[in-house]
Amino acid sequence: MSINLTLLIVMGVLYACGIYLILERSLTRVLLGLMLLANATNILILAAGGYAGLAPLFNKATDSHEYNDPLPQALILTSIVISFAVTAFMLGIIYRTWSLARQDDIQDDVEDRRVARTPSFDAEDDAAVPVETSEFPLPHAEPAAPDDTGATVPAGATHMPAAAAAAEEKPGRRAPGTTAGPTGGEE
Amino acid sequence: MNIASLAPLAVVLPIFGSALTFLLIRHSRTQRAVSVGLLSLTLLLECWLLASVWEGGTAAVNIGGWLPPWGIVMVVDQFSSLMLVVSSAVSLAVLIYATGQGMTDGDEDAPVSIFHPTYLILVAGVSNAFLTGDLFNLYVGFEILLTASYVLMTLGGTGPRIRAGVTYVVVSVVSSVLFLIAIAMIYASTGTITMADLAIKLAELDPGTQALLHVLLLVAFGIKAAVFPLSFWLPDSYPTAPAPVTAVFAGLLTKVGVYALVRTETLLFPGDSLNTPLMVVALLTMVVGILGAIAQSDIKRLLSFTLVSHIGYMVFGLAMSSVAGLGAAVYYVAHHITIQTSLFLVTGLIERRGGSSSIDRLGGLARLSPLLALLFFVPAMNLAGIPPFSGFLGKLGLMQAGLQLGTPLAVVLVVGGVVTSLLTLLAVARVWNRAFWRKPEDAEYPDPVLQSGGKTGVLPATMVGPTAGLVAFGVALTVFAGPLFHVADQSATDMLGRSSYIQAVLGENAPVPGTTAHRESALPSEPEQLDTTAQAVAK
CATH class of the missing domain: 1.10.287.3510 (Helix Hairpins)
Incomplete structure (x- = not known):
């Protein structure tokens, strides 16, 4: 053996x-x-x-090591x-x-890609709150329009306009002219 | 006759129920009644089993009358029976929830009618994995529950579910192959696969072989339990399944992996050889998992990441290999099964009421549905470990055990555990702030269902009922923390001592290898101290 x-x-x-x-x-x-x-x-x-050994069918004549x-x-x-x-x-x-x-390949997790593209700036949590200086605020105080201020926020290694960052929060949509997120924009 | 000899019924009943419900596939009402009835029966039986081993006393059943180490053996001890009761209670709640969902939505036809047979097979697999005392039978138990879970994961066969299912199936099969390789090598080196027999024979191998087998088993079970470097598949695949399926997966499947890890570490390889790597892995699991959770905007994905993160706590308790640490880990497993499942069930309700599970699309649910808010708030705070809930007690037990151990790494892990707990609070508070507290019109992209006041109006009682029941069960874990911690500590003492397990299987005269000295010295006075703390907080 x-x-x-x-x-x-x-x-x-x-x-x-x-x-x-x-x-x-x-x-x-x-x-x-x-x-x-x-x-x-x-x-x-x-x-x-x-x-390898004999088939394990009990037989008195066979030694136990041969099975x-x-x-x-x-x-x-x-x-x-x-x-x-x-x-x-x-x-x-x-x-x-x-x-x-119609394809035989493993597909990407769409939600995962989206989260990877999300900038660290979060429109709700991180946007600067407009400071109210007047003691008697005007009833129609103009909201800060992010498009006009030209404010930028850090997004990974680059900076991007605050408006574009807010737009990128939108699932499945991308603001025109937005730079890719921190991990690149592969779809 | 000993009650423990009824233990195989915990596996047989669900399989029988599965066959029966499969025959009744055209009679959905009878099918529901049969599956809920049989699962309740199983739960009662398991409560009975737990009561019979409550004060210690491990029992073994030889299947088919084959004596160990030749036949398959089932072992009922405190840990396995506690896991059985908690898992069956949770699966019963989820089954009623799913039945309620199916009834309300009126999807009485195939393929959803396949749900009941498959679900019962899943429960049978989980029970088998918890009960078995045979390494290959553990593999079979894993395969039973995994095969059922493949079907449940891809139920309906929609695009996202199939995509997620592929990842899940491939990863699970690879981990199973690794487990099988480990079994083959263990058989080649010891000539047995009965775990009690292995406990004696593995110690006689040379350290190199032992380390190889140990690592193989840990990697195989680590994939199933979603321990950090091997956890990538979980947040990818769980969130796409139907809500009740995700809930039961989150509650049970990873915990079966944790259970197997506990058995490996305590019964098969009791030494301290791999405790340091396990601790590092536990820390990484906690921190990396929770950092992932914070980035998510979908509640299901967020909860999947917290699931990964909190597996770290259990591995931490396991890696300490002291009675206090292991006992706290046992309690934490029971707590986490309940809480994580109820959170996923609540998410299913949120999705129903608000039309979405993305926190960018939700708002104002606290006013729209105060009951839903309560059902989310209690387990969420429980998960984050806010006193006086069971999450706090479990974490407190782990922290105390870590500080008692006192090594620098253990202290780092205690700090990591506190940070993870805080970050969990941050993650769930973010959900709370957005989905529940702000006005619906403040949502970034409010879901149409949210604005129209909910497509279903009121939530069906058959879905709210089990969720509320499970939340109440989570609260009960807090109220009865004293006796539960007592059982957990006792089972930890038994597992680390090993003698009761080995002697229950191989008979009174079996040689029990000696335990290491530092573990014996860690035995006295710790259980009582932990007990009194838990009781004091529970009051």
């Missing part, structure tokens, strides 16, 4: 390919990668069972069933992605 080197090499190759594939952006390749990883792990469990260890094979069966279910579900999701968006 000896260690099955072929099995170990196959396992290593499967792991390498699997890890390479799950790092791709294409969903189908990710799925293939996950399947390879699951199968590589099954081989690892098989290898964990030790040397194969049945437990890892039971574990592999369970793990095959589980990875089968997950693969089927992933296929469903990939098909659904394709029928919804």
Whole structure:
């Protein structure tokens, strides 16, 4: 009895390919990668069972060391069933992605991108409150128009007009001429 | 007959209910009655289990009569039964909430009718993970709950949910593969996967192998528990799911990961070898998570980030590996399951009443719906750790344990914990100020639903009821903090001592490896001290 080197090499190759594939952006390749990883792990469990031996059917004439260890094979069966279910579900999701968006790539989280673009200036929390100097305020006191003041606020490394910063708070909209946020404006 | 031998029913009942509700897929009213009834039955059974182990006493059930270490074993101790009761109570509340939502919206047809069977499978998976004493069965429990969660996450199959589902599924599968690799390596090096047996045999391996297995398990469970460098997937995927689904995910799934981390650290690898990295990771989880929360304008996303952040507290309590720290962590897990779930449920109500969950589009909810404001305010303050709520008690317990430990890193973590608590307060106060206190017309982009006075008018009682019940349950955790802390400390003592767990599984004569000296010296007088503090504050 000896260690099955072929099995170990196959396992290593499967792991390498699997890890390479799950790092791709294409969903189908990710799925293939996950399947390879699951199968590589099954081989690892098989290898964990030790040397190859006889089928574990009790026979008085056989010495107990000649049997194969049945437990890892039971574990592999369970793990095959589980990875089968997950693969089927992933296929469903990939098909659904394709029928919804006509693409096979992992898509960005839109809300996350929006939060990343949000300037540190917050129109409600951080805007300068107009100082009322008069003791008797005029009933129609003119509100400070940010467009005319030309005030700028720091936005990341650059400065941007306060009006534009306020406009950028708007979900999904962008004021014309606005500079990109701190992390750049990739959509 | 020992009550504990009924423990497998906590897994079997929901699975049976799932099959039954699947058959009743065309009879939605019967389906609802069956699922709520069976889950209530499970909850009663688990309360019974908790009562039977309340004063200590760990019990083990051998499935199918196979003796350990060959067969699968289920272990009922104080920690697992406490987790079972809290998780089932929370899932029952969420189930009633979801049923109420489904009934009001009239979506009686497929695919929402698949909700009940899947949900019960999820509950079965969670119960299995809490009960099992077998490492591979723990993996199976994880897979049961994860597979159910994939379906729930992508319920309805809309664009954003599918996008979020892809990330979630891929990350979960990778963590499961890591866990499976760890199991294979553990089996290769020890020849067993029964956790009690492993507790004895892992200690005999050479330190290098031990460290490898330990780190593999920690990384696998760390992904599931959303501990900082491995938490990126959570705020990306949770917020897009339907409100009740997000609520139950936030409450339960990460906590199953935390539970597994606790078992790894206390039962399998009790040494202090990785406590320092765990503490650093806990600090980063707390601070980075909460900084993320402050940047968000969507309440669901904000809550997802606070969820990540507060996992840090539990890891902190775990990393101290003292009775006081672990006991506080156990209490904190129970508190956090309840509070985080009720906050997500309230967010579902906010979305319903205000038309949106973005704080830029909300305003004036305190006047429009005072009940909603109350339901948000209590758990929000609880989460931020304002006295006298349970969040404060749990954090106080952790701080005391940290100061008792007294190492510089522990003190840094205590400071980090206080800062995180304050920043949590800032985050929820921001929601409060914008969504509840300002006038509706002050909202940046007021939602049409808000201005028209709500599309549904009054909120359905079947949704408000469970939410209020869960908020009340959170308050009850405060009122009964004394006895709860007592149980938490006892379970921490048991877990760190390990002997009751190992002997319950392997029999009275099992050899119990000795615990380290500093842990024994940390035992006396701390539980009582923490107890009296908790009781004093609870009064």
